[in-house]
Amino acid sequence: MRSILIIPIFSCFFAASNAKIFSKCELARKLKAQGMDGFHGYSLASWVCVAQYESDFNTRAFNGKNGNGSSDYGIFQLNNKWWCKDNKYPSANACNIMCSKFLDDNISDDILCAKRVVKDPNGMSAWVAWENHCKNKDLSRYLADCQL
Numbered sequence: 001m002r003s004i005l006i007i008p009i010f011s012c013f014f015a016a017s018n019a020k021i022f023s024k025c026e027l028a029r030k031l032k033a034q035g036m037d038g039f040h041g042y043s044l045a046s047w048v049c050v051a052q053y054e055s056d057f058n059t060r061a062f063n064g065k066n067g068n069g070s071s072d073y074g075i076f077q078l079n080n081k082w083w084c085k086d087n088k089y090p091s092a093n094a095c096n097i098m099c100s101k102f103l104d105d106n107i108s109d110d111i112l113c114a115k116r117v118v119k120d121p122n123g124m125s126a127w128v129a130w131e132n133h134c135k136n137k138d139l140s141r142y143l144a145d146c147q148l
Contacts, residue, residue, distance in 0.1 A: 019060030020105035022075070024048055025146035027057055032148060034111045040118045044148075045139035046130070047114070051075050052142070053129035059110075060103050074102030076114045077127070083113055 022030070028048050031037070037044035054077040055061035063072040070081040070089050080086045084099035095113035102110050117126050124130040 019058065019103065021059070022051075022057040024052065024057065024142055025148075027051055027075075028143055028146050028148060030107065031111065034108065036111065036115075039115060040123065042118060042124055043139065045142040046124060046134055048142040049134035049137075049139050050124065050127050050129050053133045054127060059105050059107060062103065071099070073099040074110045075107055076102075076110050076117075077129075078102055078110065078113050078117070082126075083117060 028044055031047050032044055036042075036047050039047075051057055054072075055075045057075065059075050061072075061074060061077060063077060066072065066079070068081065070079050071086065072079050073084060073086075078084055078095070078099070080089045080091050080099050082092050083095045084097050084102060085091045085093040086099040095109075095116050097109060097113065102113070118124055120126065124135070
């Protein structure tokens with residue numbers, strides 16, 4: 001009986017440690033491999049810039065302090081009001097996914113949802129980081145030295 005209780009406890013620790021902090025070049029390679037360079041008119045450097053300012057490249061980044069009560073999840077800080085569901089806040093869930101899926105080291109689902117976000121009329125302006133730090137800026141430093 002004790003072993004039955006221990007397994008779920010260890011699996012919780014395993015899930016919590018299942019996060020990754022990317023280097024900018026490692027993230028750039030991953031994003032490029034998943035078709036993000038030029039996706040919907042946005043450069044690879046734009047995506048890397050947004051990820052840096054939204055999450056500092058941390059797949060487990062979480063912000064539960066938005067003014068409207070909503071929360072942001074993962075490397076792209078995808079919001080539970082519009083893009084994912086967390087059962088804590090009413091959601092449009094446009095990416096049809098649980099927000100917790102954005103908190104692991106597999107960013108394929110984060111990338112799919114980010115692609116969905118930029119298809120909306122606001123495009124990358126959905127991210128405050130884009131507006132404040134990346135839009136109309138020289139982003140060449142985000143890919144310099146990456147050897148893509």
